[in-house]
Amino acid sequence: MAYNVLTLVGSLRKESFSLKIANTLAKLAPSSLKLEVVTPAGISFFNQDLEANPPADWVAFREKVQKSNGVIFVTPEYNRSIPGALKNAIDVASRPYGKSSFIGRPVGIISNSPGPLGGVSAAKHLQNILPGIAGPIMQQPETYLNAVGDAFDPSGDCSKETLKTVLQQYLNAFAAHVEQYSK
Numbered sequence: 092m093a094y095n096v097l098t099l100v101g102s103l104r105k106e107s108f109s110l111k112i113a114n115t116l117a118k119l120a121p122s123s124l125k126l127e128v129v130t131p132a133g134i135s136f137f138n139q140d141l142e143a144n145p146p147a148d149w150v151a152f153r154e155k156v157q158k159s160n161g162v163i164f165v166t167p168e169y170n171r172s173i174p175g176a177l178k179n180a181i182d183v184a185s186r187p188y189g190k191s192s193f194i195g196r197p198v199g200i201i202s203n204s205p206g207p208l209g210g211v212s213a214a215k216h217l218q219n220i221l222p223g224i225a226g227p228i229m230q231q232p233e234t235y236l237n238a239v240g241d242a243f244d245p246s247g248d249c250s251k252e253t254l255k256t257v258l259q260q261y262l263n264a265f266a267a268h269v270e271q272y273s274k
């Protein structure tokens with residue numbers, strides 16, 4: 092049996108490096124993991140007034156998270172934090188209060204940037220956001236991918252062998268993390 096892993100991309104951009112990293116992860120996944128890549132596109136703004144009668148897009152996203160056995164966040168950094176679209180998706184799935192869809196699901200965090208710092212501040216913000224609303228966050232290997240701007244060919248495939256190796260190592264660790272915390 093393979094564990095279903097939602098791979099939640101922090102960017103809405105068509106040519107997003109985060110999306111390309113998530114797609115590469117899906118291709119490299121070991122047989123014990125099945126990765127579904129999802130972006131925050133189409134998730135409407137969270138508004139507490141709508142909680143009693145939630146919009147269909149919130150319900151669909153929450154169900155996707157609930158059906159997963161684990162979640163890997165693949166996020167860029169916007170102004171030293173996570174993009175608003177990703178925060179909104181997290182807020183949507185975290186409600187109703189006490190019934191977060193992420194609860195119990197082992198979590199992984201991969202940040203990235205074409206710049207030198209690998210989006211580490213975004214990853215650190217996720218580590219602040221998630222503990223109250225999600226399952227155990229994998230601590231190692233810490234994975235902040237820098238200089239991702241030249242890592243993909245025009246068709247979106249990863250052309251940087253060192254990056255593929257890092258992603259493979261991450262997946263192996265995450266497979267063990269999901270196995271450890273799945274009931």
Ligand SMILES: Cc1cc2nc3c(=O)[nH]c(=O)nc-3n(C[C@H](O)[C@H](O)[C@H](O)COP(=O)(O)O)c2cc1C
Nearest residue numbers: 102104107108109110167168169170171204205206
């Ligand atoms: C609003 C905005 C803020 C950004 N802030 C940062 C930042 O704080 N750190 C960083 O490394 N890159 C920053 N960038 C550059 C992004 O890393 C770059 O645009 C990246 O390609 C976005 O991720 P994506 O390719 O997955 O869409 C920012 C980009 C935008 C549009």
